[in-house]
Amino acid sequence: xxxxxxxxxxxxxxxxxxxxxxxxxxxxxxxxxxxxxxxxxxxxxxxxxxxxxxxxxxxxxxxxxxxxxxxxxxxxxxxxxxxxxxxxxxxxxxxxxxxxxxxxxxxxxxxxxxxxxxxxxxxxxxxxxxxxxxxxxxxxxxxxxxxxxxxxxxxxxxxxxxxxxxxxxxxxxxxxxxxxxxxxxxxxxxxxxxxxxxxxxxxxxxxxxxxxxxxxxxxxxxxxxxxxxxxxxxxxxxxxxxxxxxxxxxxxxxxxxxxxxxxxxxxxxxxxxxxxxxxxxxxxxxxxxxxxxxxxxxxxxxxxxxxxxxxxxxxxxxxxxxxxxx
Ligand SMILES: [Zn+2]
Numbered sequence: 001x002x003x004x005x006x007x008x009x010x011x012x013x014x015x016x017x018x019x020x021x022x023x024x025x026x027x028x029x030x031x032x033x034x035x036x037x038x039x040x041x042x043x044x045x046x047x048x049x050x051x052x053x054x055x056x057x058x059x060x061x062x063x064x065x066x067x068x069x070x071x072x073x074x075x076x077x078x079x080x081x082x083x084x085x086x087x088x089x090x091x092x093x094x095x096x097x098x099x100x101x102x103x104x105x106x107x108x109x110x111x112x113x114x115x116x117x118x119x120x121x122x123x124x125x126x127x128x129x130x131x132x133x134x135x136x137x138x139x140x141x142x143x144x145x146x147x148x149x150x151x152x153x154x155x156x157x158x159x160x161x162x163x164x165x166x167x168x169x170x171x172x173x174x175x176x177x178x179x180x181x182x183x184x185x186x187x188x189x190x191x192x193x194x195x196x197x198x199x200x201x202x203x204x205x206x207x208x209x210x211x212x213x214x215x216x217x218x219x220x221x222x223x224x225x226x227x228x229x230x231x232x233x234x235x236x237x238x239x240x241x242x243x244x245x246x247x248x249x250x251x252x253x254x255x256x257x258x259x260x261x262x263x264x265x266x267x268x269x270x271x272x273x274x275x276x277x278x279x280x281x282x283x284x285x286x287x288x289x290x291x292x293x294x295x296x297x298x299x300x301x302x303x304x305x306x307x308x309x310x311x312x313x314x315x316x317x318x319x320x321x322x323x324x325x326x
Contacts, residue, residue: 168285
């Protein structure tokens with residue numbers, strides 16, 4: 001009888017307890033991490049309604065991925081976006097850019113021109129065709145969940161992983177876009193596979209008078225010889241990433257970044273031609289061009305690269321590590 005009891009005990013240990021220990025050992029860290037984040041919020045300033053609300057941190061990341069990258073993109077590109085969005089948000093809460101004087105009382109805002117765009121689940125679903133809603137939301141949720149807690153570091157410091165829609169074939173150095181010293185992991189790299197995207201090429205046409213009006217808003221003394229436009233506009237310097245560094249328009253010498261802003265061009269990678277009294281800008285890419293190109297990330301994912309390889313390509317020298325958030 002005693003032996004039977006021992007046998008039963010051994011069988012119970014083999015069937016129940018050992019598997020439990022194995023499961024705990026393999027999945028424990030990720031589970032603890034997820035449990036630990038329950039109820040941890042980020043303060044978000046909703047720029048359209050002018051209010052601050054708290055959003056659960058990983059829900060916030062989901063809403064950013066839904067707003068910032070097409071859900072039709074490859075899952076590895078969506079994962080890369082999730083890790084970049086999480087790192088950006090973490091920096092805004094704990095890093096050098098916290099607190100942000102642009103929205104006191106909030107860690108981030110929903111203005112894509114300032115922080116990161118964000119959509120609620122319902123808003124995201126409404127943007128997608130009815131037949132794709134379930135698939136897309138599950139895809140985005142998986143991209144966020146499967147990378148939970150992962151952040152991008154450069155030499156043990158949290159990185160600032162900026163991104164843009166389409167580089168036009170090559171990304172840009174941070175110092176060429178924003179004043180300040182160069183950032184080692186934000187340097188121009190070739191970004192193949194973007195040419196077939198609808199955001200690769202765009203065109204902007206201006207009558208010379210219109211062009212003048214736009215420039216005069218910032219430079220009231222702007223002048224141009226309307227009878228000799230072809231000789232009044234010239235690209236004087238391109239940088240190593242093939243973007244316009246400086247150009248002359250009329251009596252002004254302007255930075256490429258300034259021309260982009262004044263004329264609302266999609267990027268600084270442009271050429272122009274003059275036709276009669278019209279100036280036509282032909283623009284490659286969409287966005288500031290620094291860091292990860294979302295379109296390029298999608299192409300690399302389609303070629304079999306995983307999200308870590310994609311992030312390490314666009315942010316040279318970084319590491320992706322799991323961090324116990326909060
Ligand atoms: Zn902001």
